[in-house]
Amino acid sequence: MPRRRLRRPPNRLALHASARDVFLCGIVSIVAFLLQSSLIVRAAQVMAFAILATYAGKRIRWGYFVMIVSSITLFNLLTPLGRVLLEVGPLTVTTGALEQGVLKGLAIAGLVFISLFAVRPDLKLPGSFGGLIARVFYYFEIVLESRQRIRATALVSSIDDALVEIYPGDNGIDSGEPGADGTDAGERTARFATTTDTLGAIVLILVATANTALAIVF
Amino acid sequence: MRIDTRNQRLDLVAFMGALCLFFSTLEYLFPKPVPFFRLGLANIPVLLALELFSPGYVLLLVALKVVGQGLVNGTLASYVFLFSAAGSIASALVMLAVHRAGRRWVSLVGVSLFGSLASNVVQITLSVTFIFGSTAWVIAPAFLAIGVASGLVVGVFAKRFSERSRWMALMKERIGAA
Known part of the structure; x- marks a missing residue:
């Protein structure tokens, strides 16, 4: 077989938090994330989840996620909704369809990023x-x-x-x-840690409460 | 030593679950012609299991494969897991039906082909329903074509392995499926 190594970067989050606690934090984050209706906040959350996933040793294929969000948005644009922004050939870009498409695309990407940091083999x-x-x-x-x-x-x-x-x-x-x-x-x-230490607890509580607060405020 | 007891069978199922995870890591060694393309090498042990186990154990293997991949890849809490689970279960049910009904006439290549198509149809339906919207049906033929190609590759490998493998012969003998 080709000798490409499949070695992953280390999971730094796993050194400070137990698998169960990280998973619980992920579940809270999923619920709060799905309740979020502001496009800007959701985009910021997706970036934060991506950083957390990287911290947890996961490699993110950005091209793949850009393509996922773009294709979901593109297919949403095919069903016009709201004010016309511009017309590109046969495609009419409308505000409602564009916003819904990006929101949906970001939701999909965000859920994957949450899962990437919240789920681990142990x-x-x-x-x-x-x-x-x-x-x-x-x-x-x-x-x-x-x-x-x-x-x-x-x-x-x-x-x-x-x-x-x-x-x-x-x-x-x-x-x-x-x-x-x-x-x-x-x-x-x-x-990997079997119990959560102070640093791990701070990170997890911060993530869970920040997402919950954002869901309540926006 | 024969594989008689339930625990021994469960142990072999767990081992084959590990093989599913191993084959899914091999998948990363092959270049992807298109972003969503997957060869589905993790299905090879499931195809082999059709020749060893009763349907209940095959479905258990599929559950172990799906959850194991979700844990290894970290996708257990995402839509990827739901798509993977739905596709794998549909594929397993179709493969079990085809393997049982056409045992004499349909080889593992045909079984794999049907399974791959079932998985793709379910996953396309889910993505159209929940993600892309009905306009996305236009890409269905391309995905089905990809499914046919990957199903053939996986089926040919599984058939060849089943025929030539000393390990498979040993397992069939021990489990009484020879």
Whole structure:
């Protein structure tokens, strides 16, 4: 396979806040964000969420999001609404359609950015399904370790060789190995905070209250 | 050692869920001809699971794949997750139906093709309904064409892997699906 590394920048937010607390902050932010009707404020929130997502170690493909917002706006313009701003060939640009399109596009982009900072792999889901997800991540780490052996020139056979070696190993669900009880989400998340420290709490409370206040005021 | 108990089957499902996540990371290694294009390599383990498990376990694998991808990519709380979930569930249901009904006549390539088309139809419908508006139907043919191409690629790989893989033969033997 091509040797492009998929290494992500570090999740700095995860060093100070637990997965559950960050997720709760994300849920509060989603509700407040969706209640926001001011275009300017919503645009500012989207930028703030993007900064938070970057702080959480996520790479943002700006071109992709510009295209999403532009295409949603463009399709909205095809249904005229309100005062005519200008006419470009067969396309009539109206204020209502333009505003609605941009609002909708920003909503979509903002929700993705919130999700990017609020969700991380060590988030524990409840119940037996949550336990199975933990086991998936346990195996995912094992499979990832063997990816260097996979060759593009012999894709099927190299993947097959790796699988034969990996599974079934000594990691059966009945053996009580790490992951079976949802305690190990993998080496990548090993340094993530399991409790929220003061700095993390300040950031999360600030994010949640600021968004809630903006939803109430505007 | 045979895979007899429910726990052993669940363990294999979890392993195949991990394979879905692994294949979805491989996807980033391939260039995207258009921004919304996805090969859907994460569906390869789901196609293989059709030959190993009963429908309930296949649907569980799809749920693990969707939630796992949502956690890894951080999209669990966004519209991307809902689109992915809806497309994957529709695709799995269609693939299960085609695989069961046409076991003798339809190979994994055909099953993959139907699944890919089902996923694309659902995702186009959702995006037209909730995001772009009815005018966006004009782009549907292009997306369906992309779905056919990616479904073929994924199906051919899954069929070849299923036929040649020692691991698949071993799993079929142990699970009693050979």
